[in-house]
Amino acid sequence: MANLNSKNKNELFSKIMEICARNSLIITIISLLFAISFPIVFSSQYLINIAINCLMYSVLAISLNLITGFMGITSLGHAGFMGVGAYTAAILSTRYGVNFIFTSIAATIVASLFGILLGLPTLRIKGRYLAIVTLGFGEIMRIIELNWVSLTRGPMGISGIPRMSLFGVAFSKPIHKYYVILVLLIITVYIVRSLMNSRIGRAFSSIRDDEIAADAMGINVFKYKIIGFAISSGLAGLAGAYYAHYMGFIDPNAFTFDESILILSMTIMGGMASIPGSIIGASFLSILPEALRAVADYRQIVYGLLLAVIMVFKPSGLLGGYNLKHIKQRFNFEQSTKGVDNHV
Amino acid sequence: MPLLEVKDLSVSFGVIKAVKGISFTINEGEIVTLIGANGAGKTTTMNAITGVVKSQSGDIVFNGSSITNSNPADIVKKGISMSPEGRQVFPQMTVRENLELGAYTVKDKEVTKNGIRNAYELFPILKERAFQQAGTLSGGEQQMLAVARALMVNPKLLLLDEPSLGLAPLIVQNIFNLILKIRDMGTTVLLVEQNARMALSISDRGYVLETGKIVLDGTGKELMNNPKVIDAYLGGLS
Amino acid sequence: MSDTILRVENVTQRFGGLTAVNGVSMEIKKGEIVGIIGPNGAGKTTFFNDITGVYTPTEGKIYFKDKDITGMKPFEITKLGMARTFQNIRLFYRMTVLENVMVGMHSRTKSNLIDSVLKTSKYNNAEIEAKKRALEVLELTGLADYRYNYATSLPYGLQRRLEIARAMATNPDVLLFDEPAAGMNEEETSDLMKFIRDLKGYGYTIILIEHDMRLVMNICERIYVLDHGSLIAEGIPSEIKSNPRVIEAYLGKGVQ
Amino acid sequence: MLLQQIINGLTIGSIYALVTIGFNMVYGVLELTNFAHSSFYMLGSYITLFTMTSLIGKISISGFIISLFISLFLTGLLGALMDKIALEPIRKKNGEPITALLSTVGIQTAINNAVLLIFGTVPVAFPDVFNLGKFTIRENTIIQNIQIGIFILATILMIGLSYLVYKTKFGSAMRAISQNPVTASLMGINVNHVITMTFFIGTAVAAISGTMVGLYYQRVDTLMGASVGLKSFAAAVLGGMGSLPGGMLGGILIGLLETLFAAYVSSGYRDIVAFIILISVLIIKPSGLFGKQIINKV
Amino acid sequence: AKNDAPSVESDDPNAPIYFAWYGPLTGDNKQYGDTEKVAVELALEKINDENGGVLGGRKIVVDFFDDKNDAKEAVTIANKIIGEEKYVAVIGGFGSTASMAAAPLYEEAQIINYSPTASHADYSVIGEFIFRNTATQEIETTAYADYVYDEMGIRRVAILNVNDDWGNNIANIFTEAFEAKGGEIVNRESYIPNQTSDFTPMISKAKQLNPEAFFPVAYYQDTANILKQADGLDFKPQMILSSSTLKQELIDLTGDLANGSFLMNAFTPDINTDEFKEVMAEYKARTGKEGDAFVMQTYDVVMQLATAIEETGSADPVKVRDTLANMKDYQSLAGPYSMNEVGDAVRQLQPIKIIDGKFVNISNGDPSAN
Numbered sequence A: 001m002a003n004l005n006s007k008n009k010n011e012l013f014s015k016i017m018e019i020c021a022r023n024s025l026i027i028t029i030i031s032l033l034f035a036i037s038f039p040i041v042f043s044s045q046y047l048i049n050i051a052i053n054c055l056m057y058s059v060l061a062i063s064l065n066l067i068t069g070f071m072g073i074t075s076l077g078h079a080g081f082m083g084v085g086a087y088t089a090a091i092l093s094t095r096y097g098v099n100f101i102f103t104s105i106a107a108t109i110v111a112s113l114f115g116i117l118l119g120l121p122t123l124r125i126k127g128r129y130l131a132i133v134t135l136g137f138g139e140i141m142r143i144i145e146l147n148w149v150s151l152t153r154g155p156m157g158i159s160g161i162p163r164m165s166l167f168g169v170a171f172s173k174p175i176h177k178y179y180v181i182l183v184l185l186i187i188t189v190y191i192v193r194s195l196m197n198s199r200i201g202r203a204f205s206s207i208r209d210d211e212i213a214a215d216a217m218g219i220n221v222f223k224y225k226i227i228g229f230a231i232s233s234g235l236a237g238l239a240g241a242y243y244a245h246y247m248g249f250i251d252p253n254a255f256t257f258d259e260s261i262l263i264l265s266m267t268i269m270g271g272m273a274s275i276p277g278s279i280i281g282a283s284f285l286s287i288l289p290e291a292l293r294a295v296a297d298y299r300q301i302v303y304g305l306l307l308a309v310i311m312v313f314k315p316s317g318l319l320g321g322y323n324l325k326h327i328k329q330r331f332n333f334e335q336s337t338k339g340v341d342n343h344v
Numbered sequence B: 001m002p003l004l005e006v007k008d009l010s011v012s013f014g015v016i017k018a019v020k021g022i023s024f025t026i027n028e029g030e031i032v033t034l035i036g037a038n039g040a041g042k043t044t045t046m047n048a049i050t051g052v053v054k055s056q057s058g059d060i061v062f063n064g065s066s067i068t069n070s071n072p073a074d075i076v077k078k079g080i081s082m083s084p085e086g087r088q089v090f091p092q093m094t095v096r097e098n099l100e101l102g103a104y105t106v107k108d109k110e111v112t113k114n115g116i117r118n119a120y121e122l123f124p125i126l127k128e129r130a131f132q133q134a135g136t137l138s139g140g141e142q143q144m145l146a147v148a149r150a151l152m153v154n155p156k157l158l159l160l161d162e163p164s165l166g167l168a169p170l171i172v173q174n175i176f177n178l179i180l181k182i183r184d185m186g187t188t189v190l191l192v193e194q195n196a197r198m199a200l201s202i203s204d205r206g207y208v209l210e211t212g213k214i215v216l217d218g219t220g221k222e223l224m225n226n227p228k229v230i231d232a233y234l235g236g237l238s
Numbered sequence C: 001m002s003d004t005i006l007r008v009e010n011v012t013q014r015f016g017g018l019t020a021v022n023g024v025s026m027e028i029k030k031g032e033i034v035g036i037i038g039p040n041g042a043g044k045t046t047f048f049n050d051i052t053g054v055y056t057p058t059e060g061k062i063y064f065k066d067k068d069i070t071g072m073k074p075f076e077i078t079k080l081g082m083a084r085t086f087q088n089i090r091l092f093y094r095m096t097v098l099e100n101v102m103v104g105m106h107s108r109t110k111s112n113l114i115d116s117v118l119k120t121s122k123y124n125n126a127e128i129e130a131k132k133r134a135l136e137v138l139e140l141t142g143l144a145d146y147r148y149n150y151a152t153s154l155p156y157g158l159q160r161r162l163e164i165a166r167a168m169a170t171n172p173d174v175l176l177f178d179e180p181a182a183g184m185n186e187e188e189t190s191d192l193m194k195f196i197r198d199l200k201g202y203g204y205t206i207i208l209i210e211h212d213m214r215l216v217m218n219i220c221e222r223i224y225v226l227d228h229g230s231l232i233a234e235g236i237p238s239e240i241k242s243n244p245r246v247i248e249a250y251l252g253k254g255v256q
Numbered sequence D: 001m002l003l004q005q006i007i008n009g010l011t012i013g014s015i016y017a018l019v020t021i022g023f024n025m026v027y028g029v030l031e032l033t034n035f036a037h038s039s040f041y042m043l044g045s046y047i048t049l050f051t052m053t054s055l056i057g058k059i060s061i062s063g064f065i066i067s068l069f070i071s072l073f074l075t076g077l078l079g080a081l082m083d084k085i086a087l088e089p090i091r092k093k094n095g096e097p098i099t100a101l102l103s104t105v106g107i108q109t110a111i112n113n114a115v116l117l118i119f120g121t122v123p124v125a126f127p128d129v130f131n132l133g134k135f136t137i138r139e140n141t142i143i144q145n146i147q148i149g150i151f152i153l154a155t156i157l158m159i160g161l162s163y164l165v166y167k168t169k170f171g172s173a174m175r176a177i178s179q180n181p182v183t184a185s186l187m188g189i190n191v192n193h194v195i196t197m198t199f200f201i202g203t204a205v206a207a208i209s210g211t212m213v214g215l216y217y218q219r220v221d222t223l224m225g226a227s228v229g230l231k232s233f234a235a236a237v238l239g240g241m242g243s244l245p246g247g248m249l250g251g252i253l254i255g256l257l258e259t260l261f262a263a264y265v266s267s268g269y270r271d272i273v274a275f276i277i278l279i280s281v282l283i284i285k286p287s288g289l290f291g292k293q294i295i296n297k298v
Numbered sequence E: 001a002k003n004d005a006p007s008v009e010s011d012d013p014n015a016p017i018y019f020a021w022y023g024p025l026t027g028d029n030k031q032y033g034d035t036e037k038v039a040v041e042l043a044l045e046k047i048n049d050e051n052g053g054v055l056g057g058r059k060i061v062v063d064f065f066d067d068k069n070d071a072k073e074a075v076t077i078a079n080k081i082i083g084e085e086k087y088v089a090v091i092g093g094f095g096s097t098a099s100m101a102a103a104p105l106y107e108e109a110q111i112i113n114y115s116p117t118a119s120h121a122d123y124s125v126i127g128e129f130i131f132r133n134t135a136t137q138e139i140e141t142t143a144y145a146d147y148v149y150d151e152m153g154i155r156r157v158a159i160l161n162v163n164d165d166w167g168n169n170i171a172n173i174f175t176e177a178f179e180a181k182g183g184e185i186v187n188r189e190s191y192i193p194n195q196t197s198d199f200t201p202m203i204s205k206a207k208q209l210n211p212e213a214f215f216p217v218a219y220y221q222d223t224a225n226i227l228k229q230a231d232g233l234d235f236k237p238q239m240i241l242s243s244s245t246l247k248q249e250l251i252d253l254t255g256d257l258a259n260g261s262f263l264m265n266a267f268t269p270d271i272n273t274d275e276f277k278e279v280m281a282e283y284k285a286r287t288g289k290e291g292d293a294f295v296m297q298t299y300d301v302v303m304q305l306a307t308a309i310e311e312t313g314s315a316d317p318v319k320v321r322d323t324l325a326n327m328k329d330y331q332s333l334a335g336p337y338s339m340n341e342v343g344d345a346v347r348q349l350q351p352i353k354i355i356d357g358k359f360v361n362i363s364n365g366d367p368s369a370n
Ligand SMILES: Nc1ncnc2c1ncn2[C@@H]1O[C@H](COP(=O)(O)OP(=O)(O)OP(=O)(O)O)[C@@H](O)[C@H]1O
Pocket: B013, B016, B017, B018, B036, B037, B038, B039, B040, B041, B042, B043, B044, B045, B085, C152, C153, C154, C155, C156, C157, C158, C183
């Protein structure tokens, strides 16, 4: 009976997904309007701050999803790339007075170079073996940040990172910072979406499903893995740059293995290969610790158990397994063939 | 009482209804064949019997007791074994280990030993490859391994899903001879075959599946001479 | 010279102590349909793997369109115009049928990273073109109605067909089919035979491995027979059918 | 000093090996990264200690041994419970393998924080019940007998589990499941039962490891899992996933090299050694030192 | 909602005055947060129940916020605290990463941020509203170097420091000061916090160089490990421990091994003020543990804030800040201290030795030395 029940629920969920897929444009517009008006409607600094975390982690989760969800490479060291970006931005802005616009571009480039550098020798390694290589990368980065004092100030961290500013106007209020990260998120979503709708995206997905077959289809698997890695780590670096300017202080403790796992958790929870999923996953796990303040001492326990429970109820992630594009295509196709049937 | 009775079985995958309320029986000592085009639901039916896929409705009774939606392991222990579609060998294990797993349910080491000896006799190439990882075997070798593995336990009911797939003509003949031989030794066989001509020629009875429904049934001979079957499944020529 | 499209010289493939392919040479002419048969484990698939770059032969040379392709990567060889299907089906299972074929289209379209992000006309044209051609291929292979289904949800027989469609999408000159009729009934095999003949009509060169002798003997112009890695016979179907070594090693007495 | 440093390295290496063994069994055999493993390792250590000091109240060798057995049983049970509650439903619903990983992350967080709440946040002294002492070889080189004990225990566990995995029917069932669970069930293997048992054994071994390490450092604390978790993860991969002797060797190698590195090159960068070796080895041999090349027959 | 909340500048003579506290109440550093929380509560009881509040009867209320010692949470909380617009002062945070990230927000919002523990070198210079109550590393460590060189007569020291801002800074300052006096640092090694349990390579290396003293700049948990492992390696020089190890837990973990170790701290168990004894007794009654510097400093922070409000005659944070910054000879639990120009409470350090499992003030001579 229980079985039947959950099946009904699943069907309901599929229905909802179908409706979402069919109205994806409207939903996108509504979400966008919501995002834009959020800080105006909810003027509380606290809420805006939480929203900023949601958006920032969305960028990170999407960038990780690009390689983990779309290409099938599990990365346990994504915070490492975020750290590279954050340090690039922090060093450039505190020592050379570079503006956020340029530090963020530099952070993106440097982080993607690190991605390429890591990828070149290691991307031939497969599966779980590669996952631990990324873990190792994250740890190595953190330990270098901790020990290379002349560059990073080591455990002292870098403080006094200037605020973001644009054409001389400093973005000091949370609301300003909110709009900056919103723009970055929109850029990220746009880039990843465009990629996935192109031959490059199809190459990524084919690599995830079957490398050998992809190779036989004329796809230079190694090259595309490097491309994927570069873009993913670059976007993480971008988020890192934002983090640095937003927090004003960074030290190696901000880019630990736990942070990598947090980002991965967001990606998995949202659902592999789903951009809206990543946003939902990131927002959910950013809000959850705040929402759980009520249970005080039990906060972390409840948090952990909730992770497990959600996975048990939705084992492919919140939006995993639902490719809105496919659902829409199939729906339109069914409609069109139905139409033909009626005419005949 | 039939050995296996499938009553009004339906299986679906999401919105796709793969099997739509089919009923058939297999009596002890029979060879029964299911034929049908790609996608007719043959594999799905087999998988429902062994519990690998869950049925939406209907009942499957084996040897007097219902096995509907039981755990595959429990079903297998009741005396059903299957050589699945697509070989499904354990790629990182050796040929020998694969065969040993075929006899997982029996405690008696002798049975395993005998089974392996028989398997090597039936398919000498497996003996040559005994310590090779099964994943590196050629397609046909894997197919032989899958069939041999299903035979390790002397099941009451043997399900063979396209056992001749990818086998050289010589070996295909062996396989069909083998099916007759094991039937004579007391095992009941449910066979799915694309090589319908051969399959029907050794079968006592057969069922024709079309898009999830049984559309025809009869003895092997009857079906082989049925013009519809000839047209649709036997390449038009007889 | 130029009507030879593929030349294989003395290819040997060893795995540890096992010689899976042993000094095989062959020459394939443009537009031919050539069959490769032999007992299970004879080395046919391994031979395909050598030609398509999945393995690098232990010894020997392979020339494709007069170019030495020995040791090249599969994707490079595919780009040169050779495509294959796999004996153990290897589809992109989380992609739709249409997308599977569009992946095959990969090296025929050229839009790059920047194009895709900026949605340039180059990108748009490439996408439209890829989709159009993919649909053509699907029509041709009878899979058009399944275009938006996931590849895994197809029954076994149609998955084989999708493998063929995907290979065709790479715009090859030579197609290698590894047991294309496996899992098809006689009726479906007849369709396939017709389809392969049509392909020849479009100018493709086809090399196929098959155990279905009806198919092999009916459509192949020449046949190579492998046994224990070595070539034991070569000739037109009627010669092969009556070759005692082939009967002994492979066909058995049952086939006339 | 070199000899002393080698002994230091072998000791920490054996500790990595000890933790890796149980982890590697689950990780290598079931292909599941169990992030909660190091939590069970810590939990096992706490349970032994508290059983000995509070429940039995007998700080002696016999009290210790009884507590150890209680702990490995309880911890194993909790491991099995985790599988039943947090992982089996995911398998049943055919979730992606990576979601199981997230589930173990959740369990890890929950266990770590529950231990903080229940047992407190302050490290607790673990009585040295064996009091094995130490001896000096060469003028200045000291070996503690418990270090030898840890090494022997790691070896015994490694051999024992290797036997289980490679030589018993249960072991072949485990391996079959990792390669193809559906077909494994067609062989009559009760898949969920075997996996749950595997977790039981794996986490019970974690409890033994944790207890031994607690005994060695004469304390338990909530961070003890974190300090060895990543390294033993690296050790498992270095040795080759699923290869239990490989995992042990990987652990010892990492311990030895990082100790020598800390002693002769730089203590600050010590913790990158494990990963540098790991990455270098994988670049040359992508399946680790003893891992089987995963064949991908085409 | 904002208007309903009692405002900072409320004229209502009975409206409570709000402080916020933030720090780890969950996660790996929970123990410190728990300790501080009890200390805050003890101080509140003193202020509200015994003294009858401040400014003629207004109660002080402290709201507790858990940040898990995580920087992002600390910032989120800071925004929440600031957004409420009712808090006069914020007590916290615990670790450097969290404190450093949150402090600029309080500075900008002009709310007093007084940390009992944050010791990051750059912390109190973040701004005018940022204070701390822990001895500054500079002063403390120079005192160490002086005492070790002058009073103990030690010339050769090996250092093993935790690689965080605190450990690194102390090691640097000590090296500089000790070498300036003519001493020699024979070896200096570091380790990464929270993931190191094996110190044998560094200890063996130090032992090899045969220093007169070994100075592990580490928190008590790691110090306990280091003492044990040093003993296992038969390395028995004079041990110099960091000020933060003055905790009963260290003795519990190491037993006899800590005996003879030297350290310095503003807190010593023999402090003789009544209030000190009272607070420590009450702390012990509630938690079953001996009080330590964390209790003392947190208690002092709350009391000093209350005193500042009382002295200012107003709960306006800007005005209170001025009073606080200029406080001289504030009567703390351990006696008087003054605030320096950047906002650090400058406490007097005492030399301490562990004798028979007790922390003993040896400023009036070392009873164990005969
Ligand atoms: N996992 C699945 N998900 C979705 N649909 C499926 C799945 N498996 C089978 N189907 C669908 O169920 C139907 C029956 O498939 P089945 O594999 O039973 O056919 P079959 O008769 O064995 O075909 P073949 O001869 O090709 O093996 C087909 O329409 C197929 O698309």
